[in-house]
Each structure stands twice: as structure tokens, then as C-alpha cells.
Amino acid sequence: MEHQHETYYVPEQSKLPIFASIALFLTVFGLGNYLNELSADKDGSGFTIFLVGFALLAFVLFKWFSIVVDENMRGLNSAQLKRSFVWGMGWFIFSEVMFFSAFFGALWYLRNMSLPHLGTGPTSELLWGGFQADWPLMVTPDMAANGEGAGVFGPEKNMSNPGVGNWTGWLPFWNTLVLITSSFTVHFAHTALKNNKKGGLFGFNAWLGLTVVLGIIFLILQVEEYLHAYQHMGLTLETGVYGTTFFMLTGFHGLHVTMGTFMLLVQWLRSVTKGHFSHHDCFGFEASSWYWHFVDVVWVALFIFVYIMG
Amino acid sequence: MLSISKRSLALLFAFSIVVLPSLAAAGEWQLNMTEGVTEVSREVYSLHMTIFWWCVGIGAVVFGVMFYSMFAHRKSRGAEAAQFHHSTKLEIVWTVIPFAILIAMAFPATSTLIKIYDTADADVDILITGYQWKWKYEYLGEDVSFFANLSDSSREEIYTKDAKSENYLLEVDQVLLIPTKKKVRFLVTANDVIHSWWVPDLAVKRDAIPGYINEAWTYVEEPGLFRGQCAELCGKDHGFMPIVVKAVEQGEYDAWMAEKRAAAAAVAEAAKQTLTFDQLYAEGESVYETYCAACHQAGGEGIPGMFPAIKDSTIATGDIKLHLDRVINGGQGMPPFGEQLTPVQSAAVITFQRNAFGNNMGESVQPIDVVNFKQGQ
Amino acid sequence: MAHGPAKGLSRWFYTTNHKDIGSMYLWFSFAMFFLGGIFALVIRAELFQPGLQIVEPGFFNQMTTMHGLVMVFGAVMPAFVGLANWMIPMMVGAPDMALPRMNNWSFWILPFAFAMLASTLFMEGGAPNFGWTFYAPLSTTYAPASVTFFIFAVHIMGASSIMGSINIIATILNMRAPGMTLMKMPLFVWTWLITAYLLIAVMPVLAGVVTMMLMDIHFGTSFFDAAGGGDPVLFQHVFWFFGHPEVYIMILPAFGVVSAIIPTFARKPLFGYSSMVYATASIAFLSFIVWAHHMFTVGMPLLGEVAFMYATMLIAVPTGVKVFNWVTTMWRGSMTFETPMLFSIAFVVLFTIGGFSGLMLAMAPADFQYHDTYFVVAHFHYVLVPGAIFSITAAVYYWLPKWTGHMYDETMGKVQFWTAFIGLNITFFPMHFSGLAGMPRRIPDYNPLWADWNMISSVGAFMFGAAQLLLLYNVVKTIRGGKKATAEVWEGSHGLEWTVASPAPYHTFTTPPEVK
Numbered sequence A: 001m002e003h004q005h006e007t008y009y010v011p012e013q014s015k016l017p018i019f020a021s022i023a024l025f026l027t028v029f030g031l032g033n034y035l036n037e038l039s040a041d042k043d044g045s046g047f048t049i050f051l052v053g054f055a056l057l058a059f060v061l062f063k064w065f066s067i068v069v070d071e072n073m074r075g076l077n078s079a080q081l082k083r084s085f086v087w088g089m090g091w092f093i094f095s096e097v098m099f100f101s102a103f104f105g106a107l108w109y110l111r112n113m114s115l116p117h118l119g120t121g122p123t124s125e126l127l128w129g130g131f132q133a134d135w136p137l138m139v140t141p142d143m144a145a146n147g148e149g150a151g152v153f154g155p156e157k158n159m160s161n162p163g164v165g166n167w168t169g170w171l172p173f174w175n176t177l178v179l180i181t182s183s184f185t186v187h188f189a190h191t192a193l194k195n196n197k198k199g200g201l202f203g204f205n206a207w208l209g210l211t212v213v214l215g216i217i218f219l220i221l222q223v224e225e226y227l228h229a230y231q232h233m234g235l236t237l238e239t240g241v242y243g244t245t246f247f248m249l250t251g252f253h254g255l256h257v258t259m260g261t262f263m264l265l266v267q268w269l270r271s272v273t274k275g276h277f278s279h280h281d282c283f284g285f286e287a288s289s290w291y292w293h294f295v296d297v298v299w300v301a302l303f304i305f306v307y308i309m310g
Numbered sequence B: 001m002l003s004i005s006k007r008s009l010a011l012l013f014a015f016s017i018v019v020l021p022s023l024a025a026a027g028e029w030q031l032n033m034t035e036g037v038t039e040v041s042r043e044v045y046s047l048h049m050t051i052f053w054w055c056v057g058i059g060a061v062v063f064g065v066m067f068y069s070m071f072a073h074r075k076s077r078g079a080e081a082a083q084f085h086h087s088t089k090l091e092i093v094w095t096v097i098p099f100a101i102l103i104a105m106a107f108p109a110t111s112t113l114i115k116i117y118d119t120a121d122a123d124v125d126i127l128i129t130g131y132q133w134k135w136k137y138e139y140l141g142e143d144v145s146f147f148a149n150l151s152d153s154s155r156e157e158i159y160t161k162d163a164k165s166e167n168y169l170l171e172v173d174q175v176l177l178i179p180t181k182k183k184v185r186f187l188v189t190a191n192d193v194i195h196s197w198w199v200p201d202l203a204v205k206r207d208a209i210p211g212y213i214n215e216a217w218t219y220v221e222e223p224g225l226f227r228g229q230c231a232e233l234c235g236k237d238h239g240f241m242p243i244v245v246k247a248v249e250q251g252e253y254d255a256w257m258a259e260k261r262a263a264a265a266a267v268a269e270a271a272k273q274t275l276t277f278d279q280l281y282a283e284g285e286s287v288y289e290t291y292c293a294a295c296h297q298a299g300g301e302g303i304p305g306m307f308p309a310i311k312d313s314t315i316a317t318g319d320i321k322l323h324l325d326r327v328i329n330g331g332q333g334m335p336p337f338g339e340q341l342t343p344v345q346s347a348a349v350i351t352f353q354r355n356a357f358g359n360n361m362g363e364s365v366q367p368i369d370v371v372n373f374k375q376g377q
Numbered sequence C: 001m002a003h004g005p006a007k008g009l010s011r012w013f014y015t016t017n018h019k020d021i022g023s024m025y026l027w028f029s030f031a032m033f034f035l036g037g038i039f040a041l042v043i044r045a046e047l048f049q050p051g052l053q054i055v056e057p058g059f060f061n062q063m064t065t066m067h068g069l070v071m072v073f074g075a076v077m078p079a080f081v082g083l084a085n086w087m088i089p090m091m092v093g094a095p096d097m098a099l100p101r102m103n104n105w106s107f108w109i110l111p112f113a114f115a116m117l118a119s120t121l122f123m124e125g126g127a128p129n130f131g132w133t134f135y136a137p138l139s140t141t142y143a144p145a146s147v148t149f150f151i152f153a154v155h156i157m158g159a160s161s162i163m164g165s166i167n168i169i170a171t172i173l174n175m176r177a178p179g180m181t182l183m184k185m186p187l188f189v190w191t192w193l194i195t196a197y198l199l200i201a202v203m204p205v206l207a208g209v210v211t212m213m214l215m216d217i218h219f220g221t222s223f224f225d226a227a228g229g230g231d232p233v234l235f236q237h238v239f240w241f242f243g244h245p246e247v248y249i250m251i252l253p254a255f256g257v258v259s260a261i262i263p264t265f266a267r268k269p270l271f272g273y274s275s276m277v278y279a280t281a282s283i284a285f286l287s288f289i290v291w292a293h294h295m296f297t298v299g300m301p302l303l304g305e306v307a308f309m310y311a312t313m314l315i316a317v318p319t320g321v322k323v324f325n326w327v328t329t330m331w332r333g334s335m336t337f338e339t340p341m342l343f344s345i346a347f348v349v350l351f352t353i354g355g356f357s358g359l360m361l362a363m364a365p366a367d368f369q370y371h372d373t374y375f376v377v378a379h380f381h382y383v384l385v386p387g388a389i390f391s392i393t394a395a396v397y398y399w400l401p402k403w404t405g406h407m408y409d410e411t412m413g414k415v416q417f418w419t420a421f422i423g424l425n426i427t428f429f430p431m432h433f434s435g436l437a438g439m440p441r442r443i444p445d446y447n448p449l450w451a452d453w454n455m456i457s458s459v460g461a462f463m464f465g466a467a468q469l470l471l472l473y474n475v476v477k478t479i480r481g482g483k484k485a486t487a488e489v490w491e492g493s494h495g496l497e498w499t500v501a502s503p504a505p506y507h508t509f510t511t512p513p514e515v516k
């Protein structure tokens, strides 16, 4: 498998990519079938195909990363390849930033361009029975046209800022605290590693473990928030653009927190069970921690644009 | 080979520099953009020609230099390559000159744009709604509204082998009448997907966005007939939803308005009569061909995955209430026909659907049933 | 690293070699070009004369949509990625791409994505029929069920593009031979570096917009539905934020190719190298702030209209710089006109004509008349076909001797060029006229007013198609044999790729060359 050179390491043939492609294909093909089956109220094998594809994908990626880790442990990776990994992770995170930008942009546009258009002039009068543009949007144009009141009761019953005085009882505030703290703890883990302090109370493993725990706490709180929204407030994906943007933005963020937590957990396991990482060789951890910081920054943006200004 | 390449490139050069503009200048609406009949459309046209000539001029210089060099600086003519490879002065020159040209163009463009956007103080307001695949026109404050479909004469020509008539696909069953020498404001929207209301002679093109109203306006000086088409892909029959606008003097316009109102009253009257099954069926058949066959197909078989079949359809062979509801109010992907069809037509087409294509329900629906259903909502 | 290619099919399935992967990309794109071309021929055949003769309107829309999608995502983009794979490591003096395994993954996603996309043609309700721009709500509430597969196909080819771009950036920034400073890199490398940035910036946005569609279709959200407070125009903004940079993604590498070929056959260094780099960067930057010129008629506020108009017009300036630099490179050169040069010269002329019509479209008030007519179709085919496709063809002829070790048949090359060149102009030039005369795009049937132009276009399309068969013939013939090519291949060629043998060894630079 290996081939060594002073500066370059070019891996030989690999079965991983083609299997990863097949797996990816099965995943989306299955999912597509499944969604169409749901919409058409039909039975089918979509979900099974999806599961098979997803399992295969997980397996291939697991293999892939283990091989990369293994090559690194055997000292095959040149400094240059390591730099390539750094670039790779950096630009991957940038692409994620752009993905979120699309949704933040959508939120901005809907609030600042579409709503005023819907709520004024002939559009409001002739089409939507005098619809009023308010945010958070509790009465949608459709409801206004049909003379309905709010299905979701606001403003104390939506996700927006209840005023600083009430923050202690406001879940998003705690979520923010948890996530910001976790950005610090992951940073402390890094510092500990740089100081060659892996074990012990203030060592790398402890800080990293704490970060994972904070990530999980965040996720639990978010599930709690969603349950509350769906069950007590009647705020769902389907209650107009407020619900749409709220759940899509926080949902994709939550998905990324899940991924980030998982990545950190894997690094923690590598460190604890295999003794990986030293102060000069810890890319797997560093990459995960950058990802974590990115997830954190997105949350801060969410907190400002979705919650505080919501 | 070299000489061929030179000659042919020169030919293309001639083509773009000589042929194109002369065609453009000589041609009328066939080759070039129409000048149109409004102040705005003439401004747009002149903007179009100005930028066009700038491009021709720049092209002549750039391609001229290039072709000269291809001719003179050929290896086969013994040209030795010079080795110069940059000149900051040149770079600045050819950054600044195009920039200046663009600034010169920006002024007229902006002023025309401002005019296009000035929809204030209109004399007549018309709400235009795009449907799959027809237009609805509503004279606001006048109580007059109607739908405009592709005319039957055009529709019949689509599949024939004969040469098409002059206004093939540009003919409608009801033209939009506007008064001359009045500022007419169009409020444009859509009921289902995005359409775009375009009449070249008026230089008006406005997208019809479902749920939103966009504004446009025109001011026509002389009476005339102007044709246009839907300009945004809106599904299967996007190519078959023409627009015809007729500008007439105020007097004629007023008379036409009165006529329209009288016609509406007649329709209400007609809804009170009772028709025989055969009358309904025959009328329904023609309504079906005009309004429904585009989607549900002439044989009632529909298009699987897009439009359900009427033949053996659960609704057309089930509860009449549901059938009425579907036709009058529409559904997912099915336009509402309650306003477009008269009660007589609705009753007829429902009767037709329940008995044609082997549905054989043996029952008929009367216009009064339709009126009652609408009132009961 | 002395090992050569593996035997049999496994070479292609499991490879990590940039040349193998590059070849696969190129062949894949060629196949997609033919597929997209066949769809185009169906369109042209139906439009040969007024009336409906061959296909039904619903199917016609599927053809238009699939033609646009397959050409853009299946033919042009993968072709440029293929060229990047082949040439960038050779041009910067690297042994391979920076992340070779991921490279293979980027490729192999594509055949699956396009198989899934093409299979929608056989599904109930038919293939996507809402145009390659898939405006909501035609593509959501009113779409056939196959739209779900279209969405996922876009997702995974986006993933492929992002991985490909990351790889290219890492290779360029990290794998250059000692002495190869950024400002010494060939322009093809530069243009691809900038293209890769564009891709990473906009493919996720495309993924975002199709995700919104997916949610609207299957999960009841109201991004694009006014009833719930959403907005169909939002779709267009997000789409074109991707879509406009996308068109430069399809032209910047072409600029790079042409900037390599013209100096070779003019036997003179490229004029204004650094201004070329800055112009490319400016175009890339501007491409992010012009998107709404595709939406002049949607009813934007006046201010937006004006701002997007000005920004769009500005793009003519850096693009002009490039055109002027090419012309000046030819000036007082010692020119010969081999096939790659012919294609490049045609590129400069015809792309510029396409650019001019672009500038006309940029005039917002005039665009009210041009928009969604064949004038737009003429514009973008002039920038895409003699732009992207000609530059790719030029690149293939130019580097084919390096890839295969054989010279192509020059006479046949010229025959192909002239058939393509003439066919292309016959096809697309008349569209300017029918467009100005008012023919809307995306219609299966039309008024006799435009009949003559359409008939001419249709004849040209088949001629242009035949030229592509010649290209296939030439390439296959060259692969199978022909005059042996020297390492340098062309008299005036410069650059690292010409210092290695033809065909280039399987692993090009196992030890990095020294660049002075």
C-alpha cells in the first residue's frame, strides 16, 4: 500500500472512492424513492435502499479515515500532504459557510424584501385581504385572506427575544452559553496538548471530553426546544415562513453540531484508547476543533439574526 | 489551408460588420427589435441601437487589428516574432476607454429605466392574472373581467400539415381593450406558476409572480392592435398563451365596457334555464375541448404522473359535490374554473365528464346547481 | 513510484492517478456532450418549422431542460476538470494531485449522478421540465415527481465539484515545484485557481436552493410560496447567486486555455501576463454582484435594477482587457494556424460577439425586450459553444500529442474546425434575429414570422453535430496511432508540460523540477 518518497506520497490504487460513490448513490436514490413514496402514499423499497446505502457510506468513510490515520501513524504522510489536509479542511469549512449563507440570505430577503411587498399596496389589498407584515410572522398571507387569526400565538409564544430581564428562563440563552463555553474548552484542550499535557484533570482528554459533553447537552436542549415548539406552541415547519426559516436554520445548525460532536468524540476515543495525538501531530483533532469553532460562530449568527432580532 | 482560413474569417468579419447592421437597419419587426408605439418603447429601441453600434465599432477596431496581424504577421510571410510582452500604458488606455463608453451608455439607460418605473397617476387600472395557460383581465373598479385563451382557430392548426396562418398562435378569443391617450397601469400577478406578460410594441414585459403584484404601465397614442406572448416558461403550454391588446379611442372603449356589462347580466340570466341532457352533453364536449383537453387530453386519459385521467376518475364517477368543487375551485395543479366558465358551461362540462369516456353515470348537472354550489361556499 | 498503470478495468475503478482520472473526466464529458447534443437536435428538429411534428410540448420542455443541465453540468464543467487534472500537476511540476484518492471519488460520483438524472426521462410524469434554471413554483408545487431525483443529483454533483475544487486549490497552493512562484504559474493554472474558488463559493448555495425546494415539496415549508409568506423571487435570487458565477466557471478556464495556445502559435510571450491575472480576479469578484441581471423583469425595486445594471456593465472592462491582450499577443508575432490556433482565434472573435450581446442584455431597459427571447439564447450559445466548447476542443488538439504521444491529422483537424465553425454560425447567428423579432425561448411551436431563421438554425445544428463526429474520429485515430510526437510538440511551446516525454510518463515529476 505504501510508497515512500522524500517529499511526496502518492497512494496506490484504492477501492474506497468507487465504493463511496456507489454508497452515496444508493443513499440519495433510496431517499428520493422514499420521499416520493411518502408523498404518493405508496409502499416501496426506498427506505431500505437508503439504509443500505447509508450503512455502506458510513462503513467506507470509516475505512477511509482509518487508512488515512494509519498512514499517518506509520509516518508516510509528508509535511506537504499534511498542508494539503489543512487547505482541504479549511476550504471545506468555507463551503459550509456558503451553505449557511444561502439560508441566512433567504431569511434576510424574506423579511426585508418579500414581507414588505406582501404587506403593502395592491399586493396586500387585492390578493391577501389586507395582510399585515409583522415579524415574527404569526398570521400568514393565506390566513389573512381567509380571515383566520394566528395559529401560533405570539409574541411571547414564539422563539424571539423575551427581553434581557427574562433571559434566565429563555432556553436559547442557555444554549448560547453552552456552545460558547464549549468553544473555550476545545481551545483549552488544544493548549493542553501543545503543553504535552494529555491526562489529568486539566489535560487534553479531560477538556476534550468536556467539550463533547457540552455538545450533547446543547443537542438535548435543542430537542427540548423543538418539542416545546411543536407540542405547546404549534410552531412547525408548516406554519409559514417564520417556522420555515426558524427550523431550517436551527435544524441545519443542529445537524452540524451533531456532526461536530461526533467528530470530537472520535478524536477523544482515538486519544483515550489508542493514545493518538501529540503536540506536533494532531491534525485530526485540529480539524475537528476548527469545525467546532465554525459551528459555534454559526450559532452566534443564529442567536443574533434568528432569536434576538426575531 | 492558410489562405482558406484567412478568407473565411474575413467573410465572418464581413458578415458581422456589414450584413448584420444592414439587415437590422433594413428590416422591420422581422429582423430587428420593434420600435413600438409608445415613448418608452422608442427610447428602448434607440438604446438598443446605440449600444449595438458601439459594439459594432469596437468590434471593427478589435477584429480589424487582429485580422491585419493575422495577415501581416504570419510565419509563412517570414514574420519574425517580436518579444515585447507588456505595457502599462496600453493596459491603462484600454481599461479607461471602455469604461468611459460604459458611463456614456449608463445615462440614457438609467433615465429610461426611471420612466419605466413611474407607475403613478394612472387613468385605468387593469389587474392581469396569469393562469396555466391563459390570461385573466380585470378592470379595477369597473366590474368587468374576462379570460383570454388561445383562439380555437390557432389551436386547430397546430397539428395540421398546412402552412400556418399569419397570426398563428398569436390570436386570442378575447382581446384586451385599452383606451388611447390614457395612462394605463397593469397590475400583474399569477395564480399558479410564474408567467410573464409581454407585448413588444408597448415594450412592457413584467413577470407575473403568484402571490405578488408587479406594476407596469403604458400610454398608447394611436389606435392599433398589438400582439405578444407569455415570456416565462410556465409549463406544458407556455408557447400557447398569447396576448392581444387593442387600443381604441375613448368613445369606443366606453361602448365596449357597457357591452361587457350587459353580457355579464345575460350570463346570469342564462344560468336560470334548465337544459336537456343532450344540450348539456354537446355544450360540455366543446367546453372540454377548449378548456380541459390541454391537460386531461382529448380522450380523457390524462398524462400519467402529471394530470389525472377523467376516464374512470374517482371524482368524475363519484360524489357530484366533489366534482363541482374540483372544477370550480381547482386543486393541486388544477386551475379553478369557477370564474372563467359560465354556470351553463360548468354544468355542461361536468355533465360531459360524468358521461363521456365510458364513465356513463347517466346523470346531468344543471346551471342552477352550479350557482347554488358557489353560493353555498 | 516506478509502477505504471494497473491492468484491466481496475485501473479505472481504483485509480489514484491524475492522468487516468483526467482521461475519465474527459471521456465522460464527451459522452455527456453527445447526449446533450442529441437533446438539442430533438429541439432543433421540432423547431425546424411551425406546428408540432415530432414531440409533444411536455416532452419538448423536458428536452430543453435536460439539454441545458447536461451541457452545463455534464459536458462543460467535467471537461474543464478533466483538463485541470491532466495539466495542472504537469504545469506546476507536481507528481499528482494533492489528494489523489478524493480525486477519484470526485469523478466517480458523476456517472451515478447523471445516470440518476437521465433515468428521470423514463419515470412516470417524465423528466424535469422546468428549464435548467428550474424556477419555483413550476419546479416545486407543479413539478413531476422526478424532481426529487433531480434535486439529489444536483446535491451529489455539487459534492463532487466541491471536492474537485478543494483538490485543485490544494494542488496549486501546495504542490508547486521549487521556484514556481504564483506569478510564474501558467495562466491556465491561475484561471483554474480562481475558478475553484468560485466553485467552492457557489456550489453550496446551489445545494442550499435545491434543499429549500426539497423542503417545500416534501415537508410543507413555504420558502417559495406566498401563501405562507414566502416568495418565488427568493428562489431566483438564490439560484442566480449561484448561476451567474457558474457561467464564469464555464469560461475562466477557457481563458486560460486560450492564453496558453495563442502565445505558442504566435511564437511570442503572452502580452500583459499580470494584467491577465488581475482581470481574471476582477471578473471573478464582479461575478458575485451581478446576479440579478437575469431578473430585470421580476419587479425588483428601481435601485436594485440600476445597481445590478451598472455592475454588470463593468464586467466588460476586465473582459476587454483580456481580449485586447490576446490580440496584442498576436500582433507582430510569427503566426501559424494549426488546428488549436484556429479554434482559439475563433474563440476570441465569437466569444467577443457573445460578450457584446451580453453587454446589450445588461442594459436593463433594453433587456425588457430581450429577456426570455432567442436573443438571449443566441448570447449564451455564443459565449458557451465557441467559448467553452471551442476552447475545450482547442485544448484537446493542443495537448493530445502530449497525452497520446501521437500527432493528430492536421488536415482532418482543419476540416473539423471549418465544419464546426460554419455550422455553429449558421445555427446560432440567426437566433439573434428571431429573438429581436420577438420569438420567446422555451417554446415548441411558433408563429411563421420566425420560420425562416429557425429553419436555417436547424440545418446548422445538424452540421455542427456532424463536426463533433469528426472530432471523435480524430481523437480516436490519434490515440490508436499516428506520427510520433516530440517532447516539445509545438515549435513555440513553453512550460513544464513540454519538458517531459510525449506521451507523458504515468507519474510525471517524481522529483520536482527546478523552475528558474
Ligand code: HEA
Binding pocket: B054, B055, B058, B062, B098, B099, B101, B102, C133, C247, C248, C250, C251, C293, C294, C312, C313, C315, C316, C317, C319, C320, C321, C323, C351, C352, C353, C354, C355, C356, C357, C358, C359, C361, C362, C363, C367, C370, C371, C372, C376, C379, C380, C383, C384, C387, C388
Ligand atoms: C460562459 C458563459 C457566459 C459568459 C462569459 C457571459 C458573459 C456575459 N453575460 Fe451572459 N449569460 C449566459 C452565459 C454567459 N454570459 C447564460 C448561460 C445566460 C442565460 C441563462 C438562462 O437564462 O438560461 C446568460 C444571460 C445573460 C443575461 C440575462 C439575459 C436575460 O435573461 O434577459 C445578461 C444580462 O445582463 C447577460 C450579460 C452578460 C455580460 C454583460 C457578460 C460579460 O461578461 C461579457 C463581457 C465581454 C465583452 C463585452 C466582450 C469583450 C470586451 C471588449 C472587446 C471590451 C470593450 C467593450 C465594450 C465597452 C462594449 N448574460
Ligand code: HEA
Binding pocket: C033, C034, C035, C036, C037, C038, C040, C041, C043, C044, C064, C065, C067, C068, C069, C071, C072, C075, C076, C130, C131, C132, C133, C377, C381, C384, C385, C388, C389, C427, C441, C442, C443, C457, C461, C462, C463, C464, C465, C466, C468, C469
Ligand atoms: C455549454 C452549454 C451548451 C452547449 C454546448 C449547447 C449546445 C447546443 N445548443 Fe443549447 N442550451 C444551453 C447550453 C448549451 N447548449 C442552455 C443552458 C440552454 C437553456 C436551457 C433552458 O432554457 O433551460 C440551451 C438551450 C438551447 C436552445 C433553446 C431551447 C428552448 O429555448 O426551447 C436551443 C435551440 O436551438 C439549443 C440548441 C443547441 C444546439 C443546436 C447546440 C449544439 O452546439 C450541440 C451540438 C452537439 C451535438 C449535435 C452532439 C454531437 C453529435 C452527435 C450526437 C452525432 C449525431 C449528429 C449528427 C449526425 C448531425 N440550446
Ligand code: CUA
Binding pocket: B130, B131, B133, B194, B195, B196, B230, B231, B232, B233, B234, B235, B237, B238, B239, B241
Ligand atoms: Cu405563461 Cu409562459
Ligand SMILES: [Cu+2]
Binding pocket: C243, C244, C247, C290, C291, C293, C294
Ligand atoms: Cu449572468
